Structures are given as C-alpha cells and as structure tokens.
Amino acid sequence: MNLITRNSFRLRALPHRLSSLTSLRQQTTCATTATPTFPCVDAHAARESRILASSFYRYSQTDTQASSSDSGPEPPYARPNPLSYNTYHHQYPLELTYGSTLPSFDIAYETWGILSPSRDNVILLHTGLSASSHAASTELNPTEGWWEKFIGPGRALDTNHFFVICTNVLGGCYGSTGPSSLDPEGQRYATRFPIISIFDMVQAQFKLLDHLGVQKLYASVGSSMGGMQSLAAGWLFPDRVGKIVSISGTARSSPGSIAMRHAQRSVLMADSNWNNGFYYDNLPPHTGMKLARQIATITYRSGPEWDQRFGRKLRELKDGQSPSPSRSPTLCPDFLIETYLDHQGEQFCLKYDANSLLYISKAMDLFDLTLPALQELAMTTTTHAPPSPSTSSSSSRQSPVPSKSHPPPLHYAPHFPELAAGLEPLKSIPILVLGVQSDILFPVEQQRELVDALRMAGSTQVSYFELGGVWGHDTFLLDVLNVGGAVRGFLS
Numbered sequence: 001m002n003l004i005t006r007n008s009f010r011l012r013a014l015p016h017r018l019s020s021l022t023s024l025r026q027q028t029t030c031a032t033t034a035t036p037t038f039p040c041v042d043a044h045a046a047r048e049s050r051i052l053a054s055s056f057y058r059y060s061q062t063d064t065q066a067s068s069s070d071s072g073p074e075p076p077y078a079r080p081n082p083l084s085y086n087t088y089h090h091q092y093p094l095e096l097t098y099g100s101t102l103p104s105f106d107i108a109y110e111t112w113g114i115l116s117p118s119r120d121n122v123i124l125l126h127t128g129l130s131a132s133s134h135a136a137s138t139e140l141n142p143t144e145g146w147w148e149k150f151i152g153p154g155r156a157l158d159t160n161h162f163f164v165i166c167t168n169v170l171g172g173c174y175g176s177t178g179p180s181s182l183d184p185e186g187q188r189y190a191t192r193f194p195i196i197s198i199f200d201m202v203q204a205q206f207k208l209l210d211h212l213g214v215q216k217l218y219a220s221v222g223s224s225m226g227g228m229q230s231l232a233a234g235w236l237f238p239d240r241v242g243k244i245v246s247i248s249g250t251a252r253s254s255p256g257s258i259a260m261r262h263a264q265r266s267v268l269m270a271d272s273n274w275n276n277g278f279y280y281d282n283l284p285p286h287t288g289m290k291l292a293r294q295i296a297t298i299t300y301r302s303g304p305e306w307d308q309r310f311g312r313k314l315r316e317l318k319d320g321q322s323p324s325p326s327r328s329p330t331l332c333p334d335f336l337i338e339t340y341l342d343h344q345g346e347q348f349c350l351k352y353d354a355n356s357l358l359y360i361s362k363a364m365d366l367f368d369l370t371l372p373a374l375q376e377l378a379m380t381t382t383t384h385a386p387p388s389p390s391t392s393s394s395s396s397r398q399s400p401v402p403s404k405s406h407p408p409p410l411h412y413a414p415h416f417p418e419l420a421a422g423l424e425p426l427k428s429i430p431i432l433v434l435g436v437q438s439d440i441l442f443p444v445e446q447q448r449e450l451v452d453a454l455r456m457a458g459s460t461q462v463s464y465f466e467l468g469g470v471w472g473h474d475t476f477l478l479d480v481l482n483v484g485g486a487v488r489g490f491l492s
Helices: 003-032 040-053 056-069 197-213 225-236 255-269 274-275 288-299 303-309 338-347 354-366 369-375 391-398 417-421 446-458 470-479 480-491
Strands: 084-088 105-112 122-126 163-167 219-223 246-248 431-436 462-467
Touching: 040 288, 040 338, 056 446, 084 197, 105 197, 122 197, 122 225, 122 369, 197 225, 197 354, 197 470, 197 480, 219 462, 225 246, 225 288, 225 354, 225 369, 246 480, 255 288, 255 354, 274 288, 288 338, 288 354, 354 480, 431 446, 431 470, 446 462, 462 480, 470 480
Parallel strands: 122 163, 122 219, 219 246, 246 431, 431 462
Antiparallel strands: 084 105, 105 163
C-alpha cells in the first residue's frame, strides 16, 4: 500500500474513530459525574443521628444488650448493671505514682464463693484494659461474665475453696473512679484526671482489701494488663500475696506494644468530638473509638486464625447475591475480615469511655519493673526498699539460670540484668507464667524473659507453660482447657 492509499484509508476511517471517541468520552463523563457512595462512611453519620435522637445512656444500654447475641467465640464485654456490683468508697486521699493525688475514689467490685472465717482464701482477679468487674454471672446479674467458664465450683478459680474478688480498675468507667467520674466540685474530671499507673490501680485494690479485712491474698491472678497488675501486687506487697498468676502479661511494656496502643490513642484523639477530653455533655468521639477498637482487635488475634476463620472470603451483598470474585470491588469492606473488624468496632465504640481507654492504655505503656525505672519513680515495697545499685551490678554479673521450659534467646536484651534486679522482691513468691505462641501483642519472648529474669533474681518457684493454638492474645479468654487447667493445678 503506497503513501496516498494509506492516507486515503485513514481519512475514510476518521469519522468512525471520532464517533467512537465521542462515545467513549460520554461514557467516561457519565462514570465520573456519578456521585460515589460509601456506606461504611455513612454509618458514622447514621450512628451520630441515633445518638442525637435519643439520650446517650439509653442508646449505649441498648447497644450493649444487642451485642450479647454476637456471633464468634468472643465473650461479651457488657456494661454491668450498677445494682449488681458493690462499691467501696475510699474517703482519704490516694497519692499517685506521678506526683498527683486523688482526694477520694470509688472501686466497683463483685465477689464469688464464700470468705473463710480466717479470710485466707481470697483470690484477687485483675482485669484487662476494658473489662468490668463482672467476670462471671451472679445472682444479682445472671449475664455471663468475661471469664465465665473459669470461675465456679470445680473450675480454675474454684469457688468451693476460694473467695474471688474482681474489681473495675481505677481509671475505668464501670463503677470505679475515672475520667468520667465527678470531681469534688461536681464536675467531670475529663482530662483533668491525673495520669495513673498500674501500681496506682493495685494500691486502690489493696485499700479495698484493707476495708474487707483481708490481710493476705491466697493468690493474685491476672491476664493481659491483669498480668501486669498481678506482678505489681506481689512487688508492692510481697508479704500480702501468697501466689501470683500472670497470663499473657509482661514485666516491661515493649516498644511494639506501646506503638500499637499509641496508634489507637492517636485515631481516638484525632476525632473532633473528643474535644480535648471534654465531650461528656456533647457527642462522644464514637468514630475514633470505633477505629481504635479495630486496631486493637487486630492485635488481640493472630494471622493463622484469620486464615482459618475468614480466609479471603467476600461478604454477602445486601441484595442477597452470593459472593463472587468477579463482582466489582469497592472502597468499603468487601472481605469478611473487614466486616468482622467493622462489627467489632461498631459494638464497642459506645460501650466504653474514650478517656478511660486513653488513661488505662497509657498506664500499660508506662509499666516497667526494671530497677532503674523503679528507682526513678522512688518506688518501694511494703517490706523493704528496692535493691541498691550495688546489688544491681552484682546481679548483672550472674549468669541466667538455664530453663528447661523454653529455649534461651541468642542474646539477652541489654535491660535483662536490670529487670532481674527489679524483680528481686518477687523471688520468694510462687509464680505461674503462661505465654501463647500466637500472641502478637504480648509475644512469648516477653513471658520467657520474665521467667528467666525471675530465676536470675533468685526465684526457685517459677512455673512456665507455653500454649499453642491460633487465638493469639485472646487465648486467655477462650482456652478453658489449657489455661484453666494450668491455673487450677497451680492454685490447688
């Protein structure tokens, strides 16, 4: 084909190409001018409308009741009925770790079992970050608690033998004094509430024990943040704690865990409704709370469980169509795992006080039982002062005691001798430590480090079990057979 013929052919084809181009532009224009919809974003506005249409209290109560029928293995974190828990009011000031003072405080608590005449059968059960005092059902509140299957006759915390006490921690919002409580002038504390520590939570709990006439605990038991509290109880009051159980806990918050909790606080405080913490007479920061809970949920479980439970399955469409890989994807949740996280955030965002989440998660970050950290805070036990620097240096020259329960690390962390020195007040207390191999929030390396440091500090009564499974950090809530069995055997 010569040049003239080719040009003639192109000229004849030009009208058809222009027509096709025009049609394509029209289609593109129609596509780009169509208003996109985002149901996952609209849900925030819909939630806000529901809050505005009714009182926040009534909405939160309804939302809590609805969550009891959620699918999945998670126990519900329900807001307890105020009439179903006891409240201890401490009318005297409580000096806090970081220099502030609470003029007075309340501690909400519930009990199970019968207190012995000598009051020597008491187990203090410490909670995780967002749990209430309602660890198990009671006559006053038959709703299942967050550790329902672990408390009762013949169970891990055997109420045929033990009197179990569980409190809502200081800083919480389920009956104990926290940011949402009223100050002495009748105003909400909000972010005028002082920074608190794990030690402060335990000090408040022991004021309750004093009130109940309990001189010494049979055991201090806790999981997650409760595992920190159980260690802190033994450190502060070594003569008043008979045994310690620390499940999926740590003696020193790691940078990884701090980073995860920082991300949660960041999205919460970025919600304009947070208003520097003064939101109690307005809309709560529900969007920030939902996103924070989604981040937290990722840290509570494990990748292998997500694979088993959800895989890459797609959610069902609202019109009843079956999930299909060929359907058009959206920017809102398409995968089941996305809808699960969305559901978890939705169910939690109005149940728990946002400021309590900020304060308690910060207390977890600040927890550090290494000797220099304790000395910086001028912390002392009730029996003797922490070891002197000379003791610390002598401890650092000792070799860690070889462990048969787990392989030693290739290299101990630089802070390891300081942790062993800080843990010396615990060396005479029998301690059970449980770790979970699939835990990404408190990895087993932290429980192994705790056990090795206790042994280096001179403890000869440390038991350690490492659990498998795919439930991650939430194993302490779900694995009744292994967690419950280990705890029951240790306490018996």
